[in-house]
Amino acid sequence: MEHFALWLSAFLTLGILSFLYKDNPWYKLSEAVFVGISAGFWFVTLFWDNLVGKFWDGWQDEPMLWVGAALGFLMLLRLVPRIGWISRWPLAFIVGATSGLWLMNYLASNIMVQVQATIQPLFSTSYASGPDAGWGAIVGSLVIVVGTFTGLVYFYFSKEHKGAFGATARVGIFFIMITFGASFGYTVMSRMSLLIGRIDFLLGDWLGLIN
């Protein structure tokens, strides 16, 4: 059974990789197996985690769970065309509640914390000594302050990017693009580790060519 699972894994892995050449029946088969099994897996997982794990096991102790259950039931009314419009209510609830919930979270994490972290001294007596000594500390502070400020100017939508304002916004987009460049390289390296994992499986676990 273990050998069968190993060969099946290798077969499906090569099937997905065959897409690099072009779309073909092998890829279509692997894709269908992947999609079908994962959809079934998620159905079972959500059923046991949410319906059974949360609602069925806890409805006696937590009356609020009935609200969730009722909203979930209303979603199912889509299946009845005559009253399907009721399914918009739970959707409206989710959208509204999500917006309200995230408003404060984003305000705290994306504005308050960012502003606090950006407030740095451009010159300081502490830059003369200690671990952050030297011009590097000054340049570092300047990059953070100028980059954040000009980035904010770029994302200001109420004024055309012209003149001095446009030039400041242009500096902002330079900072953003340099950041994206660094992020690109970093993320590509992490994606390579995924590829290495698959090649390690094929050459090591399956073919036994590497230890």
Added chain:
Amino acid sequence: MTFHRGRTSSLASGFSARLIIVIVVIAFLAAPAMWSRADGPDIVLAGSDSALVSLAPVTSLVAADNTYDNGDALRLTWVPSIDDRLIDSKIIGYRVYRLAGTGEPEAIADLPPGSNQYLDETVLRDSVYSYYVSTLSERAEFPSNRTAVISPQREWINLDRGYLFLIALAIAGAVIYYVTVAKRGKKLFVRKIAGLEAIDDAVGRATEMGRPVLFIPGIHDMDDVQTLAALTILGRVSRTIADYESKIFMPVARSLVMTAGREVIKSSYQAAGRPDAYSDDMVNYITDEQFGYVAAVDGIMVREKPATVFLLGAFFAESLILAETGNSVGAIQIAGTARPAQLPFFIAACDFTLIGEELFAASAYLSGEPRQLGSLKGQDVGKVIAMVVIMIGVISLTFAEAWKIEFMQDILDRLSVVFSTN
């Protein structure tokens, strides 16, 4: 006899007096131990007591409700044992015991020497608890007095976030003001966003080529604001598609997004006066599994060869795979996400990219609707506040640190209080 009786009586009374004194002394000496037994647990020996070193227990142990939570935590504070201050202290740590109601003590945490607080996050709201803390040596435990019984409470309002609330109120006030202004008919300016200018052209191209438009709303659910922004843009895109009599296909990774997507497209087709052209098959659920979804969407791209691909919403490792496949089939691609790690891939592989907040601004820009425009302008007020605070903060901190100007330090302290998120 009388003498004897009298002597016996005198001896007896003297013995009784001594006995009483001895009993009183013993009782006096034993009293603290008895009192402590009545109030707290016994000393617990681990093995032989021949080498027992007595340690002072912790004092001033207090259990209090953890403020501003859902009633699921209690906070214990105490003064560590005085023996903990010694350089060669015999204390190896502290053990926290909890009694639920009138139940048996249960050890819930072992803490290192020097600890003076513990947050118990395994309690149930409205249940009753008491605690004691034992000072641990190698061979024994020396328990403190028990706390009074306490019950964790839920608080509905977090007063620690008062300034956060005020800032939110200021931004919300600005939004309401601009919405009102826009509703009165005043034209609110919003600068051009390049990616959005291309939407009509991109849909027109799909119509001319007779190929469908593929709309991918990311892989997150309706509780992600990026998905909400994507669906708002979908409203405009599907309206244009309905006007041009083109075709749209939207594979999704979440069932709720499927439902919402169908609602949005249906509304657009109705608004365009073509409700008969709408079909539920335009939006299909694939799977919740990230790479299963990617495999399916890649397959759709190479088989259907869409003329235009929209990649708007929350994307993760699949962003480059999808964008590259779309590029390989020659589709014009308009992407947008607020995930900083994925934006570089979209910028590299797509024709137009909405960067971060441009995705959220897009819906207002596209619709020109007063409420959305007012909301966008209100958010700009928030950015102005942030820029001003950064300027003031940086100047204050620089002057305070470089030239020790106290006034600047005061400003800085005030800003720290206001912008603290606790």
